[in-house]
Amino acid sequence: xxxxxxxxxxxxxxxxxxxxxxxxxxxxxxxxxxxxxxxxxxxxxxxxxxxxxxxxxxxxxxxxxxxxxxxxxxxxxxxxxxxxxxxxxxxxxxxxxxxxxxxxxxxxxxxxxxxxxxxxxxxxxxxxxxxxxxxxxxxxxxxxxxxxxxxxxxxxxxxxxxxxxxxxxxxxxxxxxxxxxxxxxxxxxxxxxxxxxxxxxxxxxxxxxxxxxxxxxxxxxxxxxxxxxxxxxxxxxxxxxxxxxxxxxxxxxxxxxxxxxxxxxxxxxxxxxxxxxxxxxxxxxxxxxxxxxxxxxxxxxxxxxxxxxxxxxxxxxxxxxxxxxxxxxxxxxxxxxxxxxxxxxxxxxxxxxxxxxxxxxxxxxxxxxxxxxxxxxxxxxxxxxxxxxxxxxxxxxxxx
Ligand SMILES: Cc1cc2nc3c(=O)[nH]c(=O)nc-3n(C[C@H](O)[C@H](O)[C@H](O)COP(=O)(O)OP(=O)(O)OC[C@H]3O[C@@H](n4cnc5c(N)ncnc54)[C@H](O)[C@@H]3O)c2cc1C
Numbered sequence: 354x355x356x357x358x359x360x361x362x363x364x365x366x367x368x369x370x371x372x373x374x375x376x377x378x379x380x381x382x383x384x385x386x387x388x389x390x391x392x393x394x395x396x397x398x399x400x401x402x403x404x405x406x407x408x409x410x411x412x413x414x415x416x417x418x419x420x421x422x423x424x425x426x427x428x429x430x431x432x433x434x435x436x437x438x439x440x441x442x443x444x445x446x447x448x449x450x451x452x453x454x455x456x457x458x459x460x461x462x463x464x465x466x467x468x469x470x471x472x473x474x475x476x477x478x479x480x481x482x483x484x485x486x487x488x489x490x491x492x493x494x495x496x497x498x499x500x501x502x503x504x505x506x507x508x509x510x511x512x513x514x515x516x517x518x519x520x521x522x523x524x525x526x527x528x529x530x531x532x533x534x535x536x537x538x539x540x541x542x543x544x545x546x547x548x549x550x551x552x553x554x555x556x557x558x559x560x561x562x563x564x565x566x567x568x569x570x571x572x573x574x575x576x577x578x579x580x581x582x583x584x585x586x587x588x589x590x591x592x593x594x595x596x597x598x599x600x601x602x603x604x605x606x607x608x609x610x611x612x613x614x615x616x617x618x619x620x621x622x623x624x625x626x627x628x629x630x631x632x633x634x635x636x637x638x639x640x641x642x643x644x645x646x647x648x649x650x651x652x653x654x655x656x657x658x659x660x661x662x663x664x665x666x667x668x669x670x671x672x673x674x675x676x677x678x679x680x681x682x683x684x685x686x687x688x689x690x691x692x693x694x695x696x697x698x699x700x701x702x703x704x705x706x707x708x709x710x711x712x713x714x715x716x717x718x719x720x721x722x723x724x725x726x727x728x729x730x731x732x733x734x735x736x737x738x739x740x741x742x743x744x745x746x747x748x749x750x751x752x753x
Contacts, residue, residue, distance in 0.1 A: 539636025
């Protein structure tokens with residue numbers, strides 16, 4: 354913590370959120386809408402570009418609806434109603450997301466940059482000074498009934514905040530978790546992927562259908578995006594290192610060639626968004642709350658993006674932590690309710706990590722016998738009576 358900051362200059366707030374990614378902004382918006390005085394410290398000056406998360410699942414949409422942004426995102430996104438699977442021996446079946454009675458009968462796809470911009474705009478409307486952009490949190494200590502956080506701006510200027518509670522939403526290497534001395538368990542998977550957003554072909558792929566092709570050497574996945582675009586993700590058999598130096602256009606050509614080969618006909622390689630190569634990992638923090646400080650989103654847990662649920666899981670954390678903070682601040686000490694919410698969220702993250710691990714494992718190379726066995730198991734999982742359970746895993750049932 355800095356000695357230059359004079360404590361009497363500290364700004365006092367109810368809740369200080371460290372990290373203005375999709376989860377931190379959603380949490381801040383929730384608390385501001387409940388009348389709480391909130392600040393979000395975000396190290397970046399500008400809104401993010403590029404796209405990691407695209408899938409917003411029904412429980413995530415329910416949280417966003419409570420925050421008043423679901424309608425705008427549904428208008429900006431593409432509803433995916435069916436996921437189609439093909440195995441080594443051909444079509445395996447489909448999972449339908451539009452089950453009767455679903456409040457949100459689809460998985461929505463929206464590039465993460467649009468999701469974040471929509472959340473930021475809603476927060477700016479609810480409280481124009483809540484987001485403090487361009488300030489990195491660097492020191493944190495709990496002092497009696499307050500938590501003190503120091504922030505450093507890009508020009509080196511230092512500021513201090515004094516909050517009744519702090520939430521670390523500062524991503525996978527979060528400073529808040531490290532300042533608390535909380536460890537984490539887990540690590541990287543061996544799998545490597547390449548992805549590219551390519552021009553879609555409506556004659557071949559229905560605009561509300563996602564595709565998964567499980568072939569003998571790995572997996573190809575294709576998700577429709579708004580604007581006539583489809584994101585293709587391929588498991589890269591040679592390792593991602595050979596892909597890192599490639600330009601986005603070169604990556605797009607590689608992804609189009611690999612996906613086209615596995616789908617049986619060439620794909621258009623026109624790049625219509627981002628392209629990247631990435632590895633995957635999973636881990637969970639040892640504790641999600643210490644006293645008046647809680648961790649949410651990737652600061653608390655990272656799940657394999659194969660299955661695409663990390664951001665949604667973070668929003669479910671944010672909703673639970675907002676409830677705990679709102680009630681706990683009224684009682685004068687949010688610590689006990691934060692601890693209870695943290696225990697529930699940690700158990701939910703453990704389930705999500707296990708599900709994402711299974712999705713990741715499904716796409717690993719198998720021999721011909723393994724492929725036939727995997728086909729038989731998946732075909733059964735897509736038929737009644739197992740189909741409803743399979744659908745539940747894909748739409749994040751049981752993780753709230
Ligand atoms: C390829 C890929 C595809 C994915 N697809 C999906 C998907 O389809 N669906 C899904 O749900 N999830 C998906 N995910 C996961 C999703 O992207 C993350 O779970 C999500 O971004 C986590 O949000 P967050 O707000 O917790 O953290 P982040 O997005 O990492 O945001 C953290 C923020 O904190 C800021 N920050 C960091 N340190 C400090 C500090 N000291 N002071 C101030 N600010 C700080 C950072 O600048 C950043 O803005 C995917 C991930 C990858 C890699």
